[in-house]
Amino acid sequence: MRKIETLEMVNISKSFQGKFANQGINLKINSGEILGLLGENGAGKTTLMNILYGLYQPDSGEIKINGKNVRITSPIDSIQQGIGMVHQHFMLIQNHSVIENIALGYYKTPFFFPKIRIHEKVVEFSRKFSFAIEPYKKVWQLSAGEQQRVEIIKALLNGADLLILDEPTSVLTPQEIKELFRILNDMKNEGHMIILISHKLDEIMDICDRVTVLQKGKIAGHADTAGMDKKSLARMMIGRDVLFNVNREPLPKGEQVLKVSNLHVLGDKGISAVKDVSFDVFANEIFGIAGVAGNGQKELAEAITGIRPVRSGTVFAGLKNITNMSPRKIYDHGVSHVPEERIKFGIAPGLFLYDNAILKQHHLKKFSRKMFLEYGRIKNHTRDLVDSYNVAAHSIEVQIRNLSGGNIQKLILGREISEKPSLLVASHPTYGLDVGATEYLREQLLKRRREGGAVLLFSEDLDEIFELCDRIAVMFQGEFTGILDSSDSEKLSDIGLMMAGSVRY
Ligand SMILES: Nc1ncnc2c1ncn2[C@@H]1O[C@H](COP(=O)(O)OP(=O)(O)OP(=O)(O)O)[C@@H](O)[C@H]1O
Ligand SMILES: [Mg+2]
Incomplete structure (x- = not known):
């Protein structure tokens, strides 16, 4: 059974040293949706998602799942509520194998035969979403894309209905990005919900159903991607037009x-x-x-x-x-x-x-x-x-x-x-x-x-x-x-x- 059908963040505020990183944020996502979270550097995207994942406590505001208030005071709470997060900098242990890393992050790791039982689970999920993953490889032998798949499996094994990805494509090759997006689309069709932070507007247009834009810690707007283009997204984010092409004049070679x-x-x-x-x-x-x-x-x-x-x-x-x-x-x-x-x-x-x-x-x-x-x-x-x-x-x-x-x-x-x-x-x-x-x-x-x-x-x-x-x-x-x-x-x-x-x- 799905734990999350709708999730809302209501009037969330958070400040550091007296300055707002998030101020009065409202955001909503439904099952089967991919939501893009956009905004300039420092707009407060990571902070907001860290609050949802229980890494930070908001100063005020509420989180509602299926219309009911929930308290999330640590990542363990959020995992139990059905929320998973893949951070911008991976948090895997390099010298451990894929299975060992998953066992460490699995809050229901069985006491008996943990590796065998987790191996079965990993195989089950890899098959479901056609993941290519080798359970006994050490993490340092994996490419960035493979490491990211391990993080995603970790979240899915913990029963994540909502998966948060913070700039997931910046370290991936174009082929890996295609593969990631295929996986995300499969998850969406399965009824999962996804929040994706990215600065790559083409990607956002490509995969997200809706976007929420933050500007200096506040909501600047929400929109369906169907009615937007790259230019209008950029304008919503930074409040002016952006030149997507620069002009390189010819110059003679120097020494x-x-x-x-x-x-x-x-x-x-x-x-x-x-x-x-x-x-x-x-x-x-x-x-x-x-x-x-x-x-x-x-x-x-x-x-x-x-x-x-x-x-x-x-x-x-x-x-x-x-x-x-x-x-x-x-x-x-x-x-x-x-x-x-x-x-x-x-x-x-x-x-x-x-x-x-x-x-x-x-x-x-x-x-x-x-x-x-x-x-x-x-x-x-x-x-x-x-x-x-x-x-x-x-x-x-x-x-x-x-x-x-x-x-x-x-x-x-x-x-x-x-x-x-x-x-x-x-x-x-x-x-x-x-x-x-x-x-x-x-x-x-x-x-x-x-x-x-x-x-x-x-x-x-x-x-x-x-x-x-x-x-x-x-x-x-x-x-x-x-x-x-x-x-x-x-x-x-x-x-x-x-x-x-x-x-x-
Ligand atoms: N632990 C902290 N202590 C002090 N200030 C912080 C802390 N975490 C975040 N901030 C501040 O909060 C603001 C929002 O930061 P955040 O990391 O959420 O931005 P972002 O939208 O994710 O930006 P980027 O696109 O560059 O990743 C920044 O001004 C940042 O300096
Ligand atoms: Mg960030």
């Missing part, structure tokens, strides 16, 4: 700023991840690296910026050999980095915003005198960054971990671009950014290009790559299947085949 020769790099599992890659990047250029995630892009970016050792081959920044230098030295030679694993490499989560704003720059003259940091200047610099990148934060004296996902990203981007690096290595810089922030960021990258900087852009979003890049390399299984000029439309039409390794230039 060489990066030269990578015969690079070999190992991946986490000790297997060759980058194989004999050579290319160069020039000033006034945005050089794109396209490809399906997991084909060596991450390892390539990490090797260039010093986070991962180079096995053989060389990396030159200008005339300087930076191969295997420390990240800080490489930074001093003019190479900035917006890493893929932001929380791990991009910030110090427990430090204040202003510490994070100068993470690799604290030794620069303008921020320190003799042995002492110049906090006045550091704070002014932080305020400038927060203003120009529109970082939504209550104050610069909060721990950066309390910022919303997209606002952490904006601060890192501002920090890395503000020192005007000769080369910016940017891995998926627009992941998690709302449409307005995406537009701003793309303009900033083009501005760096105009000013004589270079950008090495890793992205899976082909529209983004085509729009921004002068040249495009396609990566497949650790190798380049070609480097194309963005004006070469004939060859570019083969980019899908190059990404699959079946065409090389």
